[in-house]
Amino acid sequence: MDIRPFAAIHPRPDLMAQVAALPYDVVSPQEARDAVAAHPKSFLAIDLPAETGFPADKDPYAPEVYQRAQELFSAAVGSGDYVQDAEPHYYIYQLEDGERSQRGLVCVVGVADYLEGRVKRHENTRVVKENDRIAHIEAVGAQTGPVFLAYDDEREDGSLEELLDAASAGEPWADFVDDEGVRNRLWRVDDPWMLGQLSTAAGALECAYIADGHHRGASAVKVAQRHAGDPDAADDADAFMAVLFPASELSILAYNRVVADRAGLTPAQLLAAVEDAGYTLEPRVEAASPSRQGNFTLYTDGHWYELSPTPELVARRGALGAADSLDVARLQAEILAPILSIGDPREDPRIEFVGGIRGLGALEDAAAEKGVAIACWPTSVEQLMAVADAGELMPPKSTWFEPKLRSGLVFHKI
Known part of the structure; x- marks a missing residue:
């Protein structure tokens, strides 16, 4: 597979707890408003601008809604709340929620892996939801929500997990407990040797499965295709942002x-x-x-x-x-x-x-x-992979993963 580090945009580490938010598609409008009221820097202000910045009856797909997202994102970059990495990095992302713990590789994945079936899907997408995320990515100039990927670690040789162990052995780059009580930790990988080893081990994976985020993935791929050949596009605009987890660590609720x-x-x-x-x-x-x-x-x-x-x-x-x-x-x-x-x-x-x-x-x-x-x-991870391997589609709303990946931690510039 084509797995790469990337030069992320991200909040300053000391602001992570204030910015981090649940994904846009699992919160109600009132929950989004409450989150932004409690944490004005919450990424939900950018992810759900209609719900958090306009009257309740606002059309969520109106052009001015995406314009507001762009203004808020640009303001955060301009103020120094969000910063751009000078060099490509991987990040190791770990979530701990009581007895549940999962750790994955924050990366970008080549669009060809998606189009050629090495990123396996199990769910149909809806055009209206795709178009919403496409407009959001284009407005802010970045993919802001990662695609949640899993790989079958029982089928692999364990080398990637060993590297994740080594890369996360020191003090985390960011460490906070969010409003839902989930501990979020990030390690930034700077060492060139480790970057190369992670790329080699992740690149050797046969395939990966979309666990959650089919609409985010489909939208990011279409934006990448739209910008193919654009001389002003970012170096890795032909890829989409994801977090790649060992399947054995994932937890699905009913x-x-x-x-x-x-x-x-x-x-x-x-x-x-x-x-x-x-x-x-x-x-x-x-x-x-x-x-x-x-x-x-x-x-x-x-x-x-x-x-x-x-x-x-x-x-x-x-x-x-x-x-x-x-x-x-x-x-x-x-x-x-x-x-x-x-x-x-x-x-x-x-x-x-x-x-x-x-x-x-x-x-x-x-x-x-x-x-x-x-x-x-609950549907099991093994059932999810079996459906995807068979080229079949699950019924809607078949899986609820916990803990949810937080939005607002790293962004992929297009």
């Missing part, structure tokens, strides 16, 4: 579903329809996640139930492909579509997706009196 109503069914009729679909129901005294893969828990009308597929249902399914065998795919095919009339979960306004980090109480609150909440078993 991505749960809430439907606003019971599609005209009474609670008793809903439960009967689920049983007719081939599931046994076991009442739960309190909120509960599924006890094993293949099961779901369902909340409606103030009560929880665990759903288990019967042997007859499993036999009817027959042999399934990598994507169709996912629990979220079975949920869509066997319950959400035929019983709750959710034909296209990407477009139906009746369905809401709730990350497992928010807990089961959030499902109860979202379902309220008339809705239905369904908790899923």
